[in-house]
Amino acid sequence: MKIEKEKLLWMYRTMVQIRVFEERIGSEFAAGKIPGFVHLSSGQEANAVGVCANLRIDDYITSNHRGHGHLIAKGLPLDTMTAEIFGKKTGVNKGKAGSQHLTDMAVGCLGAEGIQGTPVPVAVGAALSAKLRGSDQVAVAFIGDGTLNTGRFHEGLNLAAAWKLPFICYCENNTWAESTNIYDVTALTDISQRAMGYGIPGVAVDGNDVFAVYEAVHEAVARAKKGEGPTFIEGRTCRRHGHFEGDGHLYRSQEDKDECLKKDPIPRFRKKLIEMGTMTEAEADQIEREVKEEMEKAVKFAEESPFPEPEEVYTDEFA
Amino acid sequence: MKIEKEKLLWMYRTMVQIRVFEERIGSEFAAGKIPGFVHLSSGQEANAVGVCANLRIDDYITSNHRGHGHLIAKGLPLDTMTAEIFGKKTGVNKGKAGSQHLTDMAVGCLGAEGIQGTPVPVAVGAALSAKLRGSDQVAVAFIGDGTLNTGRFHEGLNLAAAWKLPFICYCENNTWAESTNIYDVTALTDISQRAMGYGIPGVAVDGNDVFAVYEAVHEAVARAKKGEGPTFIEGRTCRRHGHFEGDGHLYRSQEDKDECLKKDPIPRFRKKLIEMGTMTEAEADQIEREVKEEMEKAVKFAEESPFPEPEEVYTDEFA
Amino acid sequence: MEVSEITYLQAIHDAIDEELARDDKVFVFGEDIRQWGAPLGEMKGLFKKYGPNRVLDTPISETAMIGAAIGSAATGLRPVVQIMFAEFLSVCWSDIFNAMCKPRYMSGGKIMFPVTILSYCGAGISAAGEHSGCLDGMEMSIPGLKIVAPSTPYDAKGLIKSAIREDNPVQVFYHKKLILGGLKGEVPEKEYTIPLGKADVKRRGSDVTVVATMLMAHRALAAAEKLKARGIDIEVIDPRSLAPLDKETIFKSLEKTGKLVIMVEEPKAGSSASEIAAVVAEEAFDLLKAPIKRVCAPDTAIPFTPALEKVWMPDEDNLIKAVTEIM
Amino acid sequence: MEVSEITYLQAIHDAIDEELARDDKVFVFGEDIRQWGAPLGEMKGLFKKYGPNRVLDTPISETAMIGAAIGSAATGLRPVVQIMFAEFLSVCWSDIFNAMCKPRYMSGGKIMFPVTILSYCGAGISAAGEHSGCLDGMEMSIPGLKIVAPSTPYDAKGLIKSAIREDNPVQVFYHKKLILGGLKGEVPEKEYTIPLGKADVKRRGSDVTVVATMLMAHRALAAAEKLKARGIDIEVIDPRSLAPLDKETIFKSLEKTGKLVIMVEEPKAGSSASEIAAVVAEEAFDLLKAPIKRVCAPDTAIPFTPALEKVWMPDEDNLIKAVTEIM
Numbered sequence A, B: 001m002k003i004e005k006e007k008l009l010w011m012y013r014t015m016v017q018i019r020v021f022e023e024r025i026g027s028e029f030a031a032g033k034i035p036g037f038v039h040l041s042s043g044q045e046a047n048a049v050g051v052c053a054n055l056r057i058d059d060y061i062t063s064n065h066r067g068h069g070h071l072i073a074k075g076l077p078l079d080t081m082t083a084e085i086f087g088k089k090t091g092v093n094k095g096k097a098g099s100q101h102l103t104d105m106a107v108g109c110l111g112a113e114g115i116q117g118t119p120v121p122v123a124v125g126a127a128l129s130a131k132l133r134g135s136d137q138v139a140v141a142f143i144g145d146g147t148l149n150t151g152r153f154h155e156g157l158n159l160a161a162a163w164k165l166p167f168i169c170y171c172e173n174n175t176w177a178e179s180t181n182i183y184d185v186t187a188l189t190d191i192s193q194r195a196m197g198y199g200i201p202g203v204a205v206d207g208n209d210v211f212a213v214y215e216a217v218h219e220a221v222a223r224a225k226k227g228e229g230p231t232f233i234e235g236r237t238c239r240r241h242g243h244f245e246g247d248g249h250l251y252r253s254q255e256d257k258d259e260c261l262k263k264d265p266i267p268r269f270r271k272k273l274i275e276m277g278t279m280t281e282a283e284a285d286q287i288e289r290e291v292k293e294e295m296e297k298a299v300k301f302a303e304e305s306p307f308p309e310p311e312e313v314y315t316d317e318f319a
Numbered sequence C, D: 001m002e003v004s005e006i007t008y009l010q011a012i013h014d015a016i017d018e019e020l021a022r023d024d025k026v027f028v029f030g031e032d033i034r035q036w037g038a039p040l041g042e043m044k045g046l047f048k049k050y051g052p053n054r055v056l057d058t059p060i061s062e063t064a065m066i067g068a069a070i071g072s073a074a075t076g077l078r079p080v081v082q083i084m085f086a087e088f089l090s091v092c093w094s095d096i097f098n099a100m101c102k103p104r105y106m107s108g109g110k111i112m113f114p115v116t117i118l119s120y121c122g123a124g125i126s127a128a129g130e131h132s133g134c135l136d137g138m139e140m141s142i143p144g145l146k147i148v149a150p151s152t153p154y155d156a157k158g159l160i161k162s163a164i165r166e167d168n169p170v171q172v173f174y175h176k177k178l179i180l181g182g183l184k185g186e187v188p189e190k191e192y193t194i195p196l197g198k199a200d201v202k203r204r205g206s207d208v209t210v211v212a213t214m215l216m217a218h219r220a221l222a223a224a225e226k227l228k229a230r231g232i233d234i235e236v237i238d239p240r241s242l243a244p245l246d247k248e249t250i251f252k253s254l255e256k257t258g259k260l261v262i263m264v265e266e267p268k269a270g271s272s273a274s275e276i277a278a279v280v281a282e283e284a285f286d287l288l289k290a291p292i293k294r295v296c297a298p299d300t301a302i303p304f305t306p307a308l309e310k311v312w313m314p315d316e317d318n319l320i321k322a323v324t325e326i327m
């Protein structure tokens, strides 16, 4: 599949953005600068980017606790996002959401949900809306493998299938849900098989290969726009960090962790783009420098921003 | 498959019992003698009986709103059941349950549930218990086709599959959930395909043929007892009555209704048993007479029983 | 003003019908709407009139239904979702509590969900333990949710129309016994709405303030006549909205009576009566001359048999007793 | 009596451990117990000690987990099920409300469910809007459910052991901030249990009765010292069980003080404070000399940022203000 140069470069930059963002958030968290919990998506960047490279700004996504990457790929700026995660007034959600509930309709993000499974029916609702309004928008729910066992996944997927909605369920299968391996809590060996219970296509792709992700989603989007209904895509990927920062993921074998480091999607994509002549080593380095600078600014912005005033606790409950 | 004569006769008698019971409950309801709502299972008898003919009294079932047949087949006596449906003190549940929540642990009935889907995880829990206690009991959840779209079905089935529990999900596919056709609210044309999403066998049988049901369940029970895990069985059947008594089922085509009457499992089984020499016409007639008499007595018992005393409203909340 | 007499059922129907006609962003979905017009028939004819893009039948998937409402509301539509029996709300409780009612706040105002949920509630028809409940008090524990519970055709129509126009999630309860009992009442022929959060004094009186909702409002009015014969004059206030609650109307009445009985069709613990009592005991204590009585159901499930269901449900006698005790 | 000082976390652990050892019908299951010993570590070592038939890891399937608890409890076992964060209870609300808490009654006593549900609750660690709530009041609307909310290691251990031995469904809440804060307290080395439904007077006082649970009980005790400096002597009652509620202990205190403040970490509407206030306003009105104050959180979702979360949570100052207002 041919992807324009501009888009390829956007994809590369965005993957780097996510990695830089996540690693920096991780170190800021370790330094005690971030309250609460953070779940990082380092290593899973090809999924967020491969999906969102197929979406317009007015397409919809829902996301989960490991959502930073999805939101960056969908267009949320690093600065207000960082400020949000720092709990600052200038955060995209005024510090009320934090890492786990980032939401911005301006870029089509209906919200990151902390209750596993919820992203599915909510995105299905957005897809329904697109269909009823006669628009050609699509909606994507990002979920993890653990979420496949929630009732909401089932009800949402069935509804989307029955109504042939322009919906994609994108499952990042990093094989772990907290400390629990997906293959210990289902009887499936091939997760994408779950789609068969709904009569819709179930596709498995290498979730560390952004091209593979891009192509699968491209097809799913085309299918959605043709009114042929939803697609379930399993992106086989892995988690470089623990479940949340502070989790030593001792439940994983060293081999599992080492394997994951080796599968890093970013050097792989970089190499490919250079081979393809899309960019040079120097250009790639330049992108990385720019992104780091951007993140530096974002952290500075967040640090220098004030916390919200106490009165803010009473606002925004109702429209 | 060879079934002993005694069991065959029990199966025939039980199917007749269910039909006689349901039709009589229907006419008592029409006569204003029964409070609330009743959902009759006339036409679906081969399912309840084909399943329960494979169960011991200490095996477990859960049931749904259309549960009379399941409970009769599991061994609940007609008299205390009728009294229950009449709301009487002598009812199996003192009149507190009514038609929709019949429960009796003495015969392994963990309860008929009014919230669609609930029978699945509850029966899965009983199967878990059987496994943990090292018993060879099995648990069956009776559900309807509409229930396949509930989150509870999904979570229960996945759990049973993951844990390889001695569990059977028996779905009576009468194609209707109230006024909604199952094929309008899923994208499946073959309901038993839903099992594929869990990595367990999905079997479709003619739910109007008690032999077919018996055999499929027989195999599922054997599989369960061998520790191989759950089976999903779809019994393709049909509803002779409306959703509940009083529903004119105008949403069904006349053809659909006529077809259903023609598929009556009872004359079919009767004919077969006579052909097989298991019983004679006269014996069959005798069984029918006996059952009618039994039901007559049950109704008399219910009618003559008192309502519970007002103080009963305050009892039984806690063990 | 031209008025006509219509049933509670018709009022519900007309409210939805008029809002569907008025605003093409409004659509309605749920189980068994297309053919049945919903189980009790309040949506009869709507599918025929508005077609499959405005009136949709769903599978038995309450969590997906609320999800669909949330997602479509956030993206420009105004969904009206029928979650049949009030108990079924518990099936999608997280979806209502977490996914629908929190993000407005959590997002710092970056999203809004104009969703209306319609549900049947109430006992008295032997629908047994899972199809007879009122969950008003339980839902009052959910921040971000508005709750209305109309007792008359007039209130039903006016409140449902307001609910559909509201930019926040609103739960509408209607009582099965008022539908099946064929309750009638006068309704203006001209369009009208009733603001959420405005109580209605259904009967003026000076001795005791009785706050009662839905079926209980009718029982309170009936009890009022009997109490009058005994020389006790009760004021009957129907809050109509439980959230927001019109405290002022209750406090104003208490200035006159100093005595409060709250009558609702829920188990007492954690009921809407408890919340109303707590508000009064906190904010209008000085007006009180007697204990606040709650006339509620026992803290049990709801029994099937009419012999017990009747005892379970609060009735005129329970109210008369409570009122008399504080006279 | 020999005592030792242990943490709140250890107390939870020991209670479960001892009951697993004592009764082989007891088993525990939930998400991430095997490897993590549950997310906050209160079940560390149990898998190793009791093996895969007594300690089970589940998929993310809360409705199936409650179903599994119901089905196994009805058939001879005594399940202890971990539904992690209190908000996740809303995911299986119907299963708790309908399937677990009704059938005992509906069946006329033909079935029983000795189930213990364990959940974390409480804010103060910036866990944001879906991992910070206390659902006590919401659960108090469920007939048939007992609810305990211990504030000390002693209470936690004694109540959890009783909960596991109880033949009815019991919800146990423990507060994340008490776990993560490493709260310590004395616990007898000899086995003991605390009966459900028995409050504990955590501090004697004569001016105002303060009822407070979990983290709020600690804040009330801290406020008590500050109030003492101002010459106000509060009595702090920790109900420990919210259902059944030990009304007598509260009423007895009110005989002395005549004044009541209830402090709980929930949005005010529909909170456990509302229910307690309503009970007092109904049954002990004559003892009251002042309005019943509820010191609660605002009726909103819970904000993430510590700057706002701190304001959202009821604190000593809020309590001191409320107490002072009714002096």
Ligand SMILES: Cc1ncc(C[n+]2csc(CCOP(=O)(O)OP(=O)(O)O)c2C)c(N)n1
Binding pocket: A065, A066, A114, A115, A116, A143, A144, A145, A146, A147, A148, A174, A175, A176, A177, A178, A243, D031, D060, D062, D084, D088, D091
């Ligand atoms: C309903 C519900 N149950 C449990 C949790 C706790 N929880 C948070 S993240 C998580 C694991 C999710 O795993 P997965 O979907 O695979 O996503 P990943 O963390 O691997 O990205 C769990 C169990 C939750 N958030 N919601």
Ligand SMILES: Cc1ncc(C[n+]2csc(CCOP(=O)(O)OP(=O)(O)O)c2C)c(N)n1
Binding pocket: B065, B066, B114, B115, B116, B143, B144, B145, B146, B147, B148, B174, B175, B176, B177, B178, B243, C031, C060, C062, C084, C088, C091
């Ligand atoms: C959670 C839930 N939603 C909706 C209902 C209302 N309801 C009762 S029976 C029924 C249809 C059930 O259909 P099916 O499972 O096919 O069983 P059948 O009636 O055909 O035997 C519905 C929707 C319910 N009881 N529970």
Ligand SMILES: [Mg+2]
Binding pocket: A144, A145, A146, A172, A173, A174, A175, A176, A177, A178
């Ligand atoms: Mg995962």
Ligand SMILES: [Mg+2]
Binding pocket: B144, B145, B146, B172, B173, B174, B175, B176, B177, B178
């Ligand atoms: Mg059916």
